[in-house]
Each structure stands twice: as C-alpha cells, then as structure tokens.
Amino acid sequence: MLNNGRARASRLLRARSTLETAMAISKELLEILVCPLCKAPVELKPDGTGLKCQQCKRVYPIRDDIPVMLIDEARIEE
Numbered sequence: 727m728l729n730n731g732r733a734r735a736s737r738l739l740r741a742r743s744t745l746e747t748a749m750a751i752s753k754e755l756l757e758i759l760v761c762p763l764c765k766a767p768v769e770l771k772p773d774g775t776g777l778k779c780q781q782c783k784r785v786y787p788i789r790d791d792i793p794v795m796l797i798d799e800a801r802i803e804e
Contacts, residue, residue, distance in 0.1 A: 750791035751777075761786075763797050778803065 751770060759768050759777065766781035776785040777793050784800035786793055 751788065751793065755793075759793065759795065762795050763800075 756768070756770060756777075760766060761768055761779035761782060761784060763784065764779065764782045766779050768777040768779050768786065770776075771778050771785065774788070776787045777795075778785045779800075783802050783804060784797070785803050786795050786800050788794070
C-alpha cells in the first residue's frame with residue numbers, strides 16, 4: 727500500500743512539472759518559434775521537456791523555462 731501511494735505521488739509531481747513547463751512557454755512564443763535549421767514550426771513535447779520540429783524531427787531542450795534553440799543542442803527523435 728505504501729508503494730502505491732509513492733507511485734501516485736511521483737505521477738502527480740511529474741504531471742505538475744509538465745504543466746509548469748507548459749505554462750512557462752507562452753502560446754504567443756510557441757506561435758513565432760521555428761526550427762533554426764529548416765524554419766518549420768515547433769511544438770511542445772507532451773512531457774514538456776523540449777520543442778520538436780515537425781519537419782526535421784529535432785527536439786530543442788527547455789532549460790530553466792527557456793527554449794534552447796541551438797542546432798548543436800538538439801537531438802533527433804522519430
């Protein structure tokens with residue numbers, strides 16, 4: 727029973743962290759940001775850890791609520 731409570735608490739903390747990240751990146755900012763490599767729109771990943779380019783599939787990390795839009799910092803995800 728104790729492990730069940732810890733698992734639930736852990737899920738709640740992760741959900742809260744994701745929501746806080748999503749809230750830190752404003753809708754207006756997301757509308758103007760594009761991939762610096764191919765200039766395609768980027769979208770916030772569901773887990774809130776980065777911005778993913780819809781064309782080249784690069785994911786730009788979000789650190790301290792700031793999108794790091796540097797090609798060298800991006801990783802490619804399918």
